[in-house]
Amino acid sequence: MRRAPSTFALVLVLVAAALLLALALSSALQRRFGRQVVSDSYSRLALATALATDELASxxxxxxxxxxxxxxxxxxxxVSDAQPPAPSVRRIAPALTAVARTAGSLLGDPSRVxxxxxxxxxxxxxxxxxxARWIVLRTPSYRPRLLDSALLLSVLAGLIALAAAGLAARLLTRPLERLAAQASALLAGTPTDAGLDGSPREVRRLAAAIGEAGERLRAVARERELMLAGISHDLRTPLARLRLAMELGDAGDPVRRAAMVADLEELDRALEQCLAFVREGRDEALQPTDLTTLAGQLLALRLQPDDWQLEGPAEVAVPIRPTLLRRALGNLMDNAERYGAPxxxxxxxxxxDAIELGVTDHGPGVAPGLLPRLGQPFLRGDAARSGVGSGLGLSIAARAARLHDGELRLANRSGGGFVAILRLPIPRAPVPPAASAQ
Incomplete structure (x- = not known):
């Protein structure tokens, strides 16, 4: 496999090419300007010498x-009475040609030069x-010395350009090298602020982004570990009861068979909650939905619908992820029935700027020390509410709120009981374009 060039090499080549191009352009412009100056000044001196010689020759x-x-x-x-020699194959120096052209223009007759x-x-x-008489001026040739000087200056300029390019490339790529060396530590959550001191703002922003990505990956890994631990814990007890019931032959007893079915339903609910927690609901599209109708449908599906009341406007239509929000609201209602009281x-x-969906019960509430931790995956409120469940209901509700750019608020009611509020921001309607003047 062909090895890709390093960032240092690419930056070095780019900077060196830019400097060499600038030097080449500067040298070309300097030669052109110098040739013009030399032709103007030397042609005047040559004409003055030729005119003086012509006067003396007379x-x-x-x-x-x-x-x-x-x-x-x-x-x-x-002074020569011969004619100028015919042009040779050898090319005349551009500077001498420019002098002859300028001198001819000054004399008013280019053929005389x-x-x-x-x-x-x-x-x-x-x-x-x-x-028939010509004044001949021998012009010394400085071309070999000029070529040597130009070559020497080019070599020196090239070395200086390479040194400057190397320094610039090193200054540009060193922060990236430090960041690459510390990328693993950033992903692992190890503080590396001191190692990036003096780095450009873009490198520090990239380091912050890598750190955030690492934190998200660690959070996902922790959630998976908790999910596996929670599944193993939640499934162990029902499976043990089912195994014991099968060994004892309880399938023929209607009461014990109903208990076995209840255990299977508990297993199904636990797996369903875990799958819902893993899927997150990010792929579901936003759809305009009437929240009043959605809440009414969920109330109608409760085992004891008379214990529930719905308070709010007749219609509240907002763009939401219906399946995700239905599951979140259903989990809050399940928690109210499981841990609270009608x-x-x-x-x-x-x-x-927002719509609040609240679920209130009149139970004992939650211990103040446990309240800030509610919503963590597989955390149950058993210490204050003695119940069963997967411990994912509030986590799914909190995630649903975040996916709607909202939040889940949990609190004990002042008059007794518990309240969970899903706060969902109302998307701003696009501003219609201004009507054109008629």
Whole structure:
């Protein structure tokens, strides 16, 4: 399998490429600007020298003129009656071509200036006094030295660019490396704040997200462990009774057979609650549902419906997950009947931003020390209410509230009894677009 490049290598290559591109563009612009400056200044000097030489060449009898012409010859400037040599295959330096072009423009006649390179670089300027006479200026070639200097500068610039790219890449990837090294600890819940000091904000946010994901995974693992422990505990007693009844041959006794059926129903309820707890209900779509009708249907299914009362508006339609909320409200009603005492009441209260579904009983309530822990998976209120059950009813109701962006509130009533309230926020209606002017 081909090994993927590391983040450090990718960042190093990107930064180095960006720096080298910037250096190349800067060098190109500098060469272009430098060539323009050189051609402008050198062409003026060359023209001044050529015009002065032409003036001196027109006075061959003047000893001083001959002396100056001799000095100029030593400097590479002489007068020639020959024609400029034909262009050779060798390419003329761009700088010399630019000088010739600028000098011709300054003279007003580009044909009077010719640049040659055979092999030395020369600038030929036609005399204004004698068209057969040319003033030849030898231009020294700095190209080899310029190439060497350019190569040396390029190498130095490349090394500097690579060093800067390496430093930048290290600064960018070191927090990621530290985060990768501490990812396992973050998932395990070990505090690693000190190890990420000085890291960018995005890395700290990623670390926080990994920590939250780890906490959720640990919570799911704890819930599964509790569920397995709860199932094994809840199923052990009914199974033991069924086994004993089968060994004793109680199937022929109607009373004992009814007890066996009750044990089977208890097993079925426990498994159903565990499955409901595992499924969560996240996949169920929101549907507009009348909560008053839903609560009335649940009241009609109670074994003692006369013990129940429904208080609230005639219709409360909101988008909910019907199956999930029906199960949550049913669990609250089951808890009221199992642990409380009649009369029972289901109340529907519509507020400005939420709807509250309350289930009230008139039983003994819950011990104050146990009240904050209610809603934890497989936690029963037996210490205060002596009953049976899977211990998942309130957990399922609390999860249903959270999936509706709401909450489950549990409290003892001031006049005696217990109240469980499902508070569900009312979704805001979308704002209609403004009508266009007619």
């Amino acid at each position: 006075r061959p009898q003047d000893p001083a003129a001959r002396q100056v012409l001799g000095s100029l010859r030593l400097l590479g400037v002489h 010719v640049a040659t390179q055979t092999p030395d670089s020369q600038l030929w300027v036609r005399s204004a006094r004698d068209l 009369p029972f009441t289901v109340t529907l209260t519509r507020q400005a």
